[in-house]
Amino acid sequence: MLLKRKHPTRIGGGALTHLSPDSIDRISSFLREGRKESVTISDVMALADLMATSFDTVIKGRDESAYREFCAIADAITRMRTDIGNLQASELGKHRIPEAGQELDAIVEATENATHTIMEATEGVMAADPNDPERYRETVNNACMTIFEACSFQDITGQRIAKVVETLSMIESRVTRFAEAFGTAEADAPGHLSEKEEQREKRKRELILNGPQNEADAISQDSVDALFS
């Protein structure tokens, strides 16, 4: 082929950039200057053939590049499947998290019942007639026993809380491993709140709903009093 013979590296390299307007101009010039006559149909055909070959090389190059990309994506998906599997989300969702929820419900119920029992006992003492010492003593003694019994809720709720803490720790470690596997930049990116969550956060900000604080972070009553003095 005429062109390929004279300029093999420039034309047949296979890079798409070789077919830029400049390259085509150079090819046209070559055809004109090299022959000092009009460009013939066969020259044009030779050029078309050359361009088709060039495109073929470009497309083959692209195919290899795309193949490598697809292989990398497939590897990433395989790794992701393994990491998602390690999360054991199904086990967490079906058992651990619902069980933790049930434990918390049971804690609320137990503390509520205990509080009710204790308050009822103390209200009984408050309402008792101290003018009848014998009966009053009996009321107080019975109330004390009831209060002691009611306080046993603390042991059970302590154990329930320990189970919830264990589940939270498990979730934390798995999520951390998952975040580390995929990089924390995406995991830490903002904007993952649903509309409902966004509204709740907005309400919390606007109405200064911070909730109870840890002892170290909470303002003491003395400090509050100082602000009002």
Next chain:
Amino acid sequence: MSVDLSMPVLVVDDYKTMIRIIRNLLKQLGFEDVDDAADGSEALQKMRNRKYGLVISDWNMEPMTGYELLKEVRSDEGLARTPFIMVTAESKTENVIAAKKAGVNNYIVKPFSAQTLKGKIDAVFGG
């Protein structure tokens, strides 16, 4: 205590046990007329129907918080002068400052003692 023990007191809290605790403490302090509401909007409605001598309110309630109730009360000409004590687990300095700016008379951090409640009521009424 230089307080009128016959004045009606409104306790606002969404937690029934806390209402019961404050009711009993107030009863021990000598208050006989204690009413309650489960959130700010119910409290506001009650306050517009009856004149209370003191409001003791929680902060974190739905739909209307104690903070919103306080601001509503202070912006209502007929209610603006009602003594208002916040009793809350909201224990950040920004909460106390915001409540003070909104016109709260005193602020009690939960959990609290009967002595603290008595002390703050005394302070509000200049006792």
